[in-house]
Amino acid sequence: MNRFTDAAPLAVFRILFGVMMCFSIIRFWYNGWIEKLYLEPSFHFSYYGFEWVKPLGSWTYVLFAVCGLSAVGIALGYRYRISASVFFLSFTYIELMDKTTYLNHYYFISLVGFLMIFLPASAYYSLDTFRLKKSYRKVPCWTIDSIKLMLAIVYFYAGLAKLNSDWLLRAMPLKIWLPSKYDLPLVGGSFMQQEWFHFSMSWAGMLYDLAIPFLLLYRKTRLLAFGLVVFFHVFTRVLFPIGMFPFIMIVSTLIFFDAGFHHKILSFIDKLTDRFSGWIGRGASVTFYENLIPTGSKWIKVMLIGFFAFQLLIPFRYLFYPGELFWSEEGFRFSWRVMLMDKVGYTTYLIRNGETGKSFEVDNSDFLTPFQEKQMSFQPDFILEYAHYLGDHFSAQGHENVEVYARSYVALNGRLSQPFINDTVNLYREKESFKPKNWILPFNDEIKGL
Numbered sequence: 001m002n003r004f005t006d007a008a009p010l011a012v013f014r015i016l017f018g019v020m021m022c023f024s025i026i027r028f029w030y031n032g033w034i035e036k037l038y039l040e041p042s043f044h045f046s047y048y049g050f051e052w053v054k055p056l057g058s059w060t061y062v063l064f065a066v067c068g069l070s071a072v073g074i075a076l077g078y079r080y081r082i083s084a085s086v087f088f089l090s091f092t093y094i095e096l097m098d099k100t101t102y103l104n105h106y107y108f109i110s111l112v113g114f115l116m117i118f119l120p121a122s123a124y125y126s127l128d129t130f131r132l133k134k135s136y137r138k139v140p141c142w143t144i145d146s147i148k149l150m151l152a153i154v155y156f157y158a159g160l161a162k163l164n165s166d167w168l169l170r171a172m173p174l175k176i177w178l179p180s181k182y183d184l185p186l187v188g189g190s191f192m193q194q195e196w197f198h199f200s201m202s203w204a205g206m207l208y209d210l211a212i213p214f215l216l217l218y219r220k221t222r223l224l225a226f227g228l229v230v231f232f233h234v235f236t237r238v239l240f241p242i243g244m245f246p247f248i249m250i251v252s253t254l255i256f257f258d259a260g261f262h263h264k265i266l267s268f269i270d271k272l273t274d275r276f277s278g279w280i281g282r283g284a285s286v287t288f289y290e291n292l293i294p295t296g297s298k299w300i301k302v303m304l305i306g307f308f309a310f311q312l313l314i315p316f317r318y319l320f321y322p323g324e325l326f327w328s329e330e331g332f333r334f335s336w337r338v339m340l341m342d343k344v345g346y347t348t349y350l351i352r353n354g355e356t357g358k359s360f361e362v363d364n365s366d367f368l369t370p371f372q373e374k375q376m377s378f379q380p381d382f383i384l385e386y387a388h389y390l391g392d393h394f395s396a397q398g399h400e401n402v403e404v405y406a407r408s409y410v411a412l413n414g415r416l417s418q419p420f421i422n423d424t425v426n427l428y429r430e431k432e433s434f435k436p437k438n439w440i441l442p443f444n445d446e447i448k449g450l
Contacts, residue, residue, distance in 0.1 A: 001301060004138040004291045006259030007124035010268060011077070013147060014121035015269070016251040017112065018075025021087065023066035024244045035058055037101055041369050043389055045099040045382055048432050053096040060097075066090050074116070077126020081117065088113035099382070100375045104338050105245035108154055111311070112252075115150060118300045119143045123292045125266055133285060136292035143294075146304055147255050150311070152213035157315050157336040159209030164449025165339070166326070168206065171198040171341035172413040182241055208232055216256040229253050240339070321436050326412060327443035330377055330436060345378030345420065347408040349387065351394050354426075356403035362390055378410045378420070380437050387427035404428040418444055 028034065038044075038055040046053065056063055067090035073083025094108045095101070120139050122128040129135035164173040175198045182192055191197040208228065215225035233246030254262075271300075294300060318331030325332055326341050352359035364373045367389070376382040387404040395402045404427050408420040418441075425439040 001140070003141045005103060005141045005144060007120075007136055007139045007292070008259045008261075008262035009146075009255050009257070010119065010121050010123075010144050011125040011151075011250070012125070012262040013144075013255045013263050014077060014080075014116070015075050016101055016254070017116070018071045018073070020244065020251060021071035021109065022075065023069050023090070024248075025064055025071065026242065028063055029061075029068075031319055034064055037371075038097055038370075041098070043367055043372075043386075044097060045372065045376070047096055047099050048381070048434075050096045053093060055097050063090055063094065067094060074121075076166060077122035079123030079129050079435075080126060080128050080153075080255060084113065084117045084121075088117060100372050102333060103243075103245070104154075104181055105242070105248065107247075107334055108150075108444070109248070112147070112150060115146055115304075115307070118294075118303065119146070120292050120294050126212045129286055132447050134287045134289060134390070136289050138291045140292070140294070142301070142304070144255060146308075147252075148213075148217070149308060151252055152217075153247075153308075153311055154336055155209050158338050158449050159191070159206055160213075161315075161337040161340055162206035162209060163334070164340070166413050166447050167202050167449075168379050171195070171202045174201050176342045176414055177240070184238070185360070216253060217330050219258075222256060226253060260434040308377070323436075323440065324445075324447055325445040326447055327410075328437065328440050329381075341413055343378045343410060343412050344417075345408060345410040346417070347377040347406055347421070349390055350407065350423075351390065351399065352403045352405065353399070354403045356401075367393075377408070380440050381432065383408065383421060384427055384430060384432055384437070385432075391428035402428060412443075415445060 038060050039057070044054060067087060068338055070083045070087035070090060073079060088110065095106045095110060120136070120143060123136040123139055125135075162168070175195070178192045178198055178201065181187075184192065212225055212228065215221040215228070230250055233250050236242065237246040254265075308364055315335035315337075318325045318335070321328060321330040323330075326343070335396040347364075349362040349364070350359050351362060364376075368376065368386070376386050383406055387406060391402050391404045403424070405423050406421045406425045406427055409417040411417040420441060422439045422441055427439070430439060432436075
């Protein structure tokens with residue numbers, strides 16, 4: 001906490017993170033996903049406690065523009081603290097607008113965005129150094145180590161999550177997914193169809209996630225580890241449609257390399273932008289200082305300790321819930337359980353008059369997009385929230401004594417489907433909370449492991 005290190009790795013991380021985030025926003029906009037995911041649906045699934053976060057109509061485009069511009073500000077190191085704060089708030093708001101779009105790597109970006117608010121990432125090689133006429137060659141070690149720790153948590157916890165009987169002893173869900181990649185050159189028609197390959201991929205993925213943080217930390221294995229990072233993420237990107245996440249992880253792991261490597265990257269940037277090199281803190285008008293001590297560093301350290309304690313503990317909250325985690329998903333999100341299950345559901349709703357007993361079935365396509373209906377069909381909190389939406393909708397239309405019941409069947413990791421929700425429970429009377437959902441029917445199998 002009291003040692004200093006070269007500021008170049010933090011500067012390079014800032015630049016690459018900002019560029020990747022800006023490109024991600026442009027990609028999202030270009031593909032028409034703002035319209036498809038946030039403007040077309042008439043109903044949006046919300047996170048518990050954040051029901052007030054909703055799409056902003058046409059202003060949603062402005063929100064994305066602000067997020068993209070703040071990412072540019074981060075990359076350039078221009079009014080960095082403001083840029084980082086605006087990016088974190090705008091990006092996190094975007095992710096909270098609809099729970100249907102939840103992905104682990106969006107959560108990762110929000111966490112890193114929050115961290116960067118408190119890191120002096122513009123102390124070196126930034127527009128702020130030119131604007132303020134001062135630059136710092138060294139920053140506290142914890143400012144770089146905090147990013148390394150965040151990456152290590154993602155990888156290591158993803159590895160711990162793979163220590164379960166479905167992943168290691170049944171090769172699930174890779175045994176379901178990989179055979180569909182028969183059209184891949186060289187490996188599609190041969191390896192992807194072989195059971196031994198499915199098991200090899202499962203075990204290799206577990207070992208990779210558990211080992212890669214330590215291999216990156218150790219100087220003698222760092223280059224090999226980075227090669228594994230590139231191969232692993234490029235290969236998974238070819239196999240699965242997981243967007244920008246592989247590339248974000250590849251450039252993020254560069255922070256484990258020594259400062260000399262990052263100075264080479266900055267020199268390369270200098271050559272690309274030779275005429276502007278003075279603007280980013282290497283001009284003669286900038287005074288260089290040795291060690292930067294961030295303002296309020298004691299409070300920042302306390303905040304970081306609390307932040308990482310939370311990150312280390314929150315993935316284990318599932319231990320407070322009964323039943324199988326993959327079945328109930330209580331405590332599943334925000335725990336780095338990446339691509340561990342293939343879950344398919346079919347859920348229909350019955351609206352009944354509690355006094356007369358008259359009832360009718362709901363056509364989900366009248367209210368949900370196909371993507372929303374797919375996600376709702378096997379996630380209990382989605383099923384409950386949608387039940388309340390239907391109850392409110394039909395009550396507002398004049399229906400009396402409204403009760404909402406769900407009939408749901410779910411198949412998990414290649415097993416036969418089984419009843420998922422107690423169809424005798426009026427979900428309109430059930431409230432969302434952190435308490436266990438006792439209307440989820442028990443899982444008729446066992447998945448051993450963490």
